[in-house]
Amino acid sequence: MLEEQVTRFIGEPITVEHDNPPYRQKVPTCPDRFIWAEERFAIRANTKEWQDFQRRGKMKRNMQPQHARRAAQTGSWGVGKFYFRVETTDSRVFDLCYDRSPKNADDRLGQWFLYREWVDEL
Numbered sequence: 001m002l003e004e005q006v007t008r009f010i011g012e013p014i015t016v017e018h019d020n021p022p023y024r025q026k027v028p029t030c031p032d033r034f035i036w037a038e039e040r041f042a043i044r045a046n047t048k049e050w051q052d053f054q055r056r057g058k059m060k061r062n063m064q065p066q067h068a069r070r071a072a073q074t075g076s077w078g079v080g081k082f083y084f085r086v087e088t089t090d091s092r093v094f095d096l097c098y099d100r101s102p103k104n105a106d107d108r109l110g111q112w113f114l115y116r117e118w119v120d121e122l
Contacts, residue, residue: 007117008118010117015035016112018031018032019032026110031043034112034114041092042088044086046085046086047085050082050083081099081100094114094117097114098110098111
């Protein structure tokens with residue numbers, strides 16, 4: 001049970017693999033596998049999904065209020081994170097994050113991160 005567990009922050013980039021890639025790359029679906037530290041993890045179950053479209057920093061100030069309200073619900077270009085809580089085939093539980101903000105003009109797709117791992121309390 002997750003209530004009896006704590007999280008270990010990881011925050012490292014990962015590579016994800018989809019058997020059926022999402023229709024839109026900036027609106028991802030849960031991957032089927034991910035590679036972290038040269039180890040491949042197969043996902044047994046996607047147990048939870050959520051999004052965060054909150055604008056932060058200078059992005060928060062560059063939009064009119066009526067547009068900002070809608071963007072907070074549906075996202076806007078380059079703003080937003082998608083989270084997936086997954087259980088791997090070796091029974092580990094991780095939160096994966098897709099941050100759709102572009103790194104630079106040449107890399108506009110965003111990046112996947114291994115956000116944290118749920119571990120038994122010590």
